[in-house]
Amino acid sequence: MSDAPLIKRGSELVLKIESLAYGGMGLARESNFVIFVKQAIPGQKVLVRVYKKRRGYAEARVIKLLNESPNAIDVCCNHYWICSKLQSLSYSEQLKEKSAQVEDAFNRIGGFHDFKLEKVRPAKNIYHYRNKMEFTFSPNRWVLASEPEGVDRSFALGLHIPGRFDKILDIKNCHIQPEIGNKILSLTREVCLKHSELRPYDPRSHIGFLRFLMIRYGINTGNLMVNLVTSYHDINKISPLTDALLENFPEITSLVNNVNTRKADVAFGEYETLLFGESFIREKIDDLTFEISANSFFQTNTFQGEILYEEVKNLIGLKGDEIVYDLYCGTGTIALFLSKNAKTVYGFEVIRSALDDAEKNADINDISNVHFIKANLDTYFKSGQLPKRIPKPDVIVVDPPRAGLHKDMSSYLPKLKAKKIVYISCNPTTQARDAKILFENGYEITRSVMVDMFPHTPHIEMVLLFSK
Numbered sequence: 001m002s003d004a005p006l007i008k009r010g011s012e013l014v015l016k017i018e019s020l021a022y023g024g025m026g027l028a029r030e031s032n033f034v035i036f037v038k039q040a041i042p043g044q045k046v047l048v049r050v051y052k053k054r055r056g057y058a059e060a061r062v063i064k065l066l067n068e069s070p071n072a073i074d075v076c077c078n079h080y081w082i083c084s085k086l087q088s089l090s091y092s093e094q095l096k097e098k099s100a101q102v103e104d105a106f107n108r109i110g111g112f113h114d115f116k117l118e119k120v121r122p123a124k125n126i127y128h129y130r131n132k133m134e135f136t137f138s139p140n141r142w143v144l145a146s147e148p149e150g151v152d153r154s155f156a157l158g159l160h161i162p163g164r165f166d167k168i169l170d171i172k173n174c175h176i177q178p179e180i181g182n183k184i185l186s187l188t189r190e191v192c193l194k195h196s197e198l199r200p201y202d203p204r205s206h207i208g209f210l211r212f213l214m215i216r217y218g219i220n221t222g223n224l225m226v227n228l229v230t231s232y233h234d235i236n237k238i239s240p241l242t243d244a245l246l247e248n249f250p251e252i253t254s255l256v257n258n259v260n261t262r263k264a265d266v267a268f269g270e271y272e273t274l275l276f277g278e279s280f281i282r283e284k285i286d287d288l289t290f291e292i293s294a295n296s297f298f299q300t301n302t303f304q305g306e307i308l309y310e311e312v313k314n315l316i317g318l319k320g321d322e323i324v325y326d327l328y329c330g331t332g333t334i335a336l337f338l339s340k341n342a343k344t345v346y347g348f349e350v351i352r353s354a355l356d357d358a359e360k361n362a363d364i365n366d367i368s369n370v371h372f373i374k375a376n377l378d379t380y381f382k383s384g385q386l387p388k389r390i391p392k393p394d395v396i397v398v399d400p401p402r403a404g405l406h407k408d409m410s411s412y413l414p415k416l417k418a419k420k421i422v423y424i425s426c427n428p429t430t431q432a433r434d435a436k437i438l439f440e441n442g443y444e445i446t447r448s449v450m451v452d453m454f455p456h457t458p459h460i461e462m463v464l465l466f467s468k
C-alpha cells in the first residue's frame with residue numbers, strides 16, 4: 001500500500017470498484033492507494049468524494065454512478081443500505097466476494113499462503129430467512145433527503161441508521177423476515193399513532209414508554225413470539241397494542257413484555273411479564289426440539305443453522321465413543337445435536353441463563369449424555385479450573401464470539417490434546433489469527449467450509465476442521 005498525498009478529505013475521484021472489502025464496502029485503488037467506498041459494488045465505475053483519510057487508506061461516498069456493474073441486480077428493500085448492504089449484487093457474486101475475503105484473511109493474517117476454501121454452502125432462501133428481528137421505537141425518525149420539508153418526524157418503528165444511536169429509519173417492509181412480521185410492524189405502528197400514551201422512548205432524554213418490538217419465529221413449528229420491550233411496567237397502558245395484536249394475529253403463540261429500565265439500548269429485559277400463551281417458542285432442528293425464550297440466543301437463520309450443524313457433524317465424523325467438548329456452547333444446540341453420535345458431550349458457557357436453557361433443552365429431548373458447565377473460557381482452562389472428574393476430550397468444538405479466542409484460551413487449547421478441533425466463527429479475521437496459533441502447535445487445517453447464514457449482509461460464517 002502506498003500513500004497518495006494528493007488524496008485528502010473532500011477530494012473527488014473517479015474509481016472502478018475492484019472487490020468487496022470485509023464489512024461490505026467497495027474496494028478501489030488510486031495509484032495503488034486503497035479507498036473504501038460506501039454502498040458500492042464490484043464492477044461499478046463511480047464518482048466519489050473522500051470523507052476520511054488515514055495513513056494507509058481513505059474512505060469515500062458515491063456522488064454519482066458512472067457505469068453500473070454487470071453483476072448488479074434490482075433490490076427489494078428500499079432501505080437495503082442499512083442491513084442488507086450487498087443486496088444490489090447478484091447472490092452468486094456475493095458468495096464469490098465473501099469467499100475471497102476469507103481466503104485473503106487466512107493468507108494475510110494467518111500466513112496460510114495456499115489456503116483455499118473447500119466448500120461453500122449457499123442459502124436456500126435468500127429472503128425472509130431471519131427468525132428474529134428487533135425493531136426500535138423512536139421519537140426521532142430519520143428523514144430521507146427525498147422527503148418534503150417539514151414532514152412529521154416524531155414517530156418511527158424500524159432500524160438504526162448506521163452509527164447513529166438516536167436516529168431510526170421507519171421500516172415498512174423488511175424482506176429478510178417472514179412476511180407476517182411486516183403485518184405486525186404495520187399494525188403496531190398504526191395503533192401507536194392512534195394512542196398518544198404509547199410514546200416511543202427517547203434514548204437522549206430517557207423519557208417515553210415503548211423501546212423495542214421483537215418478533216421471533218419458529219420456522220419449522222409455526223410458533224410466533226411478539227416481545228414488547230418497554231422502559232417501565234404498565235399493563236394498562238400497553239393493552240390497546242396487545243389487544244390489537246392478539247385480535248389480528250391468531251398465529252401469535254407467545255406475547256411477552258420485557259421491561260428494561262436501564263439506559264443501555266438493548267432489548268434484553270430485567271424482568272418479563274407473560275401476556276399471552278407460553279413464555280417461549282418451540283423450534284425444531286433435525287429431530288430435536290428447542291424451547292427458546294425472549295432473551296435466549298438461537299441461530300437467527302434456522303435453515304442455515306441446520307446446515308451449519310450438519311457440516312460440523314460431518315467434519316468430525318463421530319463414531320460413538322468420543323468425549324466431545326462444546327466450548328462457547330450458548331444454549332447447547334451443538335452439544336445436543338452431536339450427543340447422539342458421541343459418548344459424552346460437555347458444554348461450556350459463561351451465561352447462566354443460556355446454560356439453564358441448555359439443560360432444559362436436554363431434558364425436553366430426553367438426552368442424558370450431555371453436561372453443561374459454567375465457565376469463563378478466557379481463563380478457565382489456563383487457571384486449572386477444569387474438574388479432575390471430567391475426562392480429556394477427543395474432539396473439541398469452539399464457537400466463540402466475534403472477537404475470537406482469548407489469548408490464554410488459544411494458547412491452552414492445544415494442551416487439551418484433542419485429535420480434532422472444529423472451529424466455527426462469524427469473523428474470519430480473528431479465526432485466521434487463532435488458526436495460526438493452532439498451526440504453530442501442531443494442528444493443520446484439513447477441511448474448510450463457509451456456510452452463508454446471512455444473504456445480502458456482509459456477515460460470514462466459517463467452519464474449519466483442524467487435525468493433528
Ligand SMILES: C[S@@+](CC[C@H](N)C(=O)[O-])C[C@H]1O[C@@H](n2cnc3c(N)ncnc32)[C@H](O)[C@@H]1O
Pocket residue numbers: 297298299328329330331332333334348349350351354375376377378399400401
Ligand atoms: C457464537 S455464540 C455460540 C452459539 C452456539 N454455539 C450455538 O450455535 O447456538 C458464542 C457464545 O459464547 C459465549 N461466550 C462469550 N464469551 C465467553 C467466555 N469468555 N466464556 C464462555 N462463554 C463465552 C456467549 O455467551 C455465546 O453464547
